[in-house]
Ligand SMILES: Nc1nc2c(ncn2[C@@H]2O[C@H](COP(=O)(O)OP(=O)(O)OP(=O)(O)O)[C@@H](O)[C@H]2O)c(=O)[nH]1
């Protein structure tokens with residue numbers, strides 16, 4: 001009797017599960033995850049001096065109409081004949097010509113292998129010529145294993161820094177229980193990635209404003225941020241930091257894209273409030289046009305007037321002088337007091353981007369089109385014989401994500417291409 005009673009619901013649940021499984025698998029099979037999962041092997045190849053591309057870049061091919069993930073805009077700068085920046089580039093390798101700068105990484109011990117695979121690529125592409133030091137940050141003590149691997153991968157010029165809890169944890173004015181509740185809600189209701197992880201909020205806040213002020217960076221003028229699980233595809237044979245300094249650049253990026261508006265609903269209203277109170281901080285040659293463009297109206301609406309366009313900060317080369325300046329630090333403190341790092345999930349990428357767009361001269365923000373890069377699921381891959389292993393012009397391996405690029409809006413605002 002009971003079995004008969006239950007037969008229909010069981011059948012319905014069974015059928016439903018099969019449909020969900022089929023939908024999920026077709027989605028997964030559509031994704032091209034190869035570059036992501038091959039990266040460790042790729043790093044090892046570079047380490048062994050076996051710099052053979054996974055996929056040969058065919059320069060004669062150019063754009064492919066059959067491949068919708070390529071940007072077919074004839075003005076795609078990744079196909080420019082000249083990819084390196086204008087201006088005299090320093091190709092000097094004598095150590096006394098170095099600029100005070102560091103490669104830096106905030107990382108967890110458990111990410112050591114992934115980070116080392118990335119470091120090996122940067123050392124091979126760039127730093128074995130210029131020997132800039134590395135600075136590693138962690139909210140816990142680095143393990144001996146981590147340090148040994150990092151020293152071996154970098155050639156030994158490393159500093160390991162443990163971030164103090166007062167610099168990392170929620171500040172006193174944050175209601176931690178409320179933050180936890182809102183984070184879980186944001187994850188479950190709005191599908192905001194990592195919103196339920198308190199550590200992710202702390203990481204975003206620290207990267208947004210605290211890291212520049214860490215005493216370990218006192219002697220440096222520039223940093224290059226490096227994340228685990230990222231790949232570098234092109235040989236860089238000029239001094240990137242010298243380029244930044246000699247050309248008075250404040251910031252360098254490679255990927256420019258839309259953000260999840262649900263994670264930053266009140267970031268722009270709060271930013272506007274700050275600039276209403278501090279109008280003297282607004283730069284006359286700002287990039288406000290990029291901030292408020294309506295290229296994606298739904299996003300702009302949900303983010304209360306912010307296009308959500310931002311520089312993807314997992315790669316960035318920045319001027320510490322800019323981020324340590326009173327205007328930027330006042331801006332960060334204002335945001336911090338508002339609580340949005342914890343009550344919403346403001347990311348460091350939109351915060352850096354808004355700070356730069358409003359307070360820097362936009363001509364001092366540089367797109368490094370010559371740097372081949374990927375952080376899943378996006379690429380910057382120039383068509384150059386100096387690049388191996390990525391597919392020139394490709395923005396993502398997942399077709400449905402092609403509309404995430406905001407690069408054309410940046411070019412419109414910056415007046416460059
Ligand atoms: N020490 C430390 N590092 C962290 C913590 N959370 C994140 N990080 C680092 O901060 C950076 C950004 O974190 P990710 O988890 O890569 O964040 P994401 O890039 O938004 O997410 P993915 O798309 O999953 O890579 C990485 O370099 C991490 O190693 C943390 O709690 N402690």
Ligand SMILES: [Mg+2]
Pocket residue numbers: 227228314375
């Ligand atoms: Mg990451």
